[in-house]
Amino acid sequence: MRKALSLIAAVLALAGPAAAQEANVKASLVPETLGVQPGGTVTVALRFDIREHWHTYWSYPGDSGEATAVTWTLPEGVTAGPLQFPYPERIDVGPLTNFGYENTVLHLTDIKVPATATPGSTLSVKADAVWLVCAEICIPEEADLALDIPVVEGAPPVNEAAKADFAATRAKFERPSPWPARFAVADGQLTVAVDAPELAKAGLTSAVLFPKSGGFIKNAGSQTVDTSNGELRIATEVGRRLNTPEKIAAAPPFPALLVVTGADGQTQAFAFEAKPGAAAAQPAGEGALSIWMALGFAFLGGLILNLMPCVFPVLSMKALALAQKGGDVRKARLGGLAYTAGVILSFVALAAAMLVLRGAGEAIAWGFQLQMPAVIVGLSLLFFAIGLNLMGVFEVGSGLQNLGARDTGNGVTGAFFTGVLAAVVATPCTAPFMAGAVGAAITQPAPIAIAIFAALGLGMAAPYLALTLSPALVRRLPRPGAWMVRLKQVLAFPMFGSAAWLLWVLSVQAGATALAAALAASVLAAFALWLWGLAQRGEAGTLARGAAVLAAAAVVAAVVLAPHTATTASAAVGAETSGPKSEAYSAARLESLLSEGKPVFVNLTAAWCVTCLVNEEVALSGQTLAKEFERQGVVYLKGDWTNRDAAITALLEHHGRAGVPLYLVYPAGSRTPTILPQILTETIVLDAFAPARVGS
């Protein structure tokens, strides 16, 4: 029937104005190797040379069209795998969009030959290929193709004429996405979020989403890409399968292909099934309603901050001071307002700093301030000092703020800076608990982001502000008494706890040496503050004050020194993976390994190379590979080209490469390396070290 149909089509074509035209697609079968071993596999390409401006189709053809299909007729025992499609192009036809190929395309099929095949014999394989080819009009075409494959002993020779085409086709094959993806629908938009910080940071020049199934998105819809907030988000018009709330509630996973081109000019296709869910991406078209929502939640979040161990002690003391003071309502109000202003302005200042840095292209999110070891040390010391203050080691009599119960009446300025202090001590608590929410706020336009931070600050200041504005509330506070001294001392412990937690963070971030420096600074700080306290009580003279100043200077020195011990430590942390252990590449090390006849794997990489990072994640971090390397005694040399490195550049040039990645496999006893593809899987690496498995 198919043949009859194409005959009809051919007759029609002859009868019509296109009479002189040949078929629109020249189809042929091309083997990757010139022969196959018994028990081996030969990859065969169905090659299409397509007439200019015409196209054939991907496995999901889009709004119209039909995927190319092949029916194989094979000798007994020979089996064919599925027809493999490289990632397609987007082809717009009026208001509709198709996914397919123009000019030339190869569809690959793995043909597996039984171990019983006799060397010297020939296997005849037949392919009945059916495809639709369209310009604006469409013509179904078909071809009966045949290929003779000789069965040979040993590895068959590579079909050199087709080598480049096979490589180019394989480079366009999809790989399973190493990153989870999810999607959400709102306001007629479907947003897919791929949790891929590597991609988000990479400065992609293009990212296109291809649906693998119809109806999830409008194929012809334009796609907007957003890489802020550490993930890759693509938003486009939602399709008919998700156009009602009921359908969205019952949404199945969305199978799709993400095709990205990095700053290094390399394009890769990642396949995933995006999961539907409430944890979904910030919808691109979110309207004014949710801004109020966000402000409300920010206010609530601010309120909750008052209960955090970092903030609660400070606030309690402040409130109790108010109760103790009683009386002057006007002064209390002014103080409350100044405190509120201090909190809000601090949050807004932090937000503004972050917006400015992001605007300058820094990949930072909320909590960025905690990525700096110096800030961690500083905050830890601050908490420690507040704890000592609450313990009564020293009093803060005047100056920036009044933490204690004894108000010395430094008024509006003091209250303002208490607000600043409260905001500062709150940051370690906001960062872990609210990084997500605040990070989402940052992706909003600047005025909205600033408003959300201001709401957060207002929420945080609200309880104290309410106290100062309402004398009735103040009267409800418990009467001052000796118990307050005890409470103060008890509240020192959450502060010590916070300080201890920050030191732990520091140890992870910057290592043991930095931790030692910070602990030394803490001891010195305790000593300095104790001396300071003695002087305050008049129990020691000028000498004590001088000693305190000296100790304080030592603290500053320790804080400054601590971060400088950081680099090596954090690098060591970063190297912890379950994959094979690597050593740094050097030409001398490689030379000495090769002269010993050791097998060597060389990986030339760079932190800014997306392909490299993806390969390392996908192919080079598995335990299987680590065990295999260990078993075979493979030495893994890693050359980091993040910063220019003449030795690595030379090695790249030696192999005719202008850049990374480059993967070299030196089998045991060999000085001639095999170059692995730039797109790697663990199997490729394993196979490269297992010559016995070639051809299987």
Next chain:
Amino acid sequence: MLRNLTLAVAVAAFAPAVFAESVFAAPVVGELAPAFTGTDVNGKTVHLADYAGKTVVLEWTNDQCPYVRKHYGSGNMQKTQEAAAADGAVWLTIVSSAEGKQGYVTPDQAKALTADRGAKPSDVILDPSGAIGLTYGAQTTPHIFVIAGDGRLVYAGGIDDKATADPADIPSAKNLVIAALEDVKAGRPVQTPESEPYGCSIKY
């Protein structure tokens, strides 16, 4: 956590409101089919509302398209049209090909085609501006929509579930239009209300 909560609440609270405001180019199955006005091969103005109370089938066609030929050449489309007529349904064949593009026909050519093909539509509407096609989000020829007597769209998609140009696949395919018409006649919800339409792109 807070973000998840925020979004969950926001989505739950506002999703219906947002949807009520949205305008989709493609009609939603289960909701009222969009109204349209067209001109038939006799120059008569036709409104969807003219057929209120009756089941209406809309069929997009392009006589040059291999997928349309598959179903007309084999008699499958005519058979489906007869089944609709037997149920008292109205069948409107619509041509949205723009003038100068494949499938565009003059009223006389359209009449001749209906006669040649032995087609049994209630009427043929010429839509060279593509207005009706775009209102319905019609993608392919054929692309079929079934509207129940209460004006609700109850089916949108292909004529059957075998997306090929090969007439040999018709006997083993499930005719989704006949199935939908049977469900409507029996007063049941349509079992398969949507399918992926297949065929040539409409030449807007």
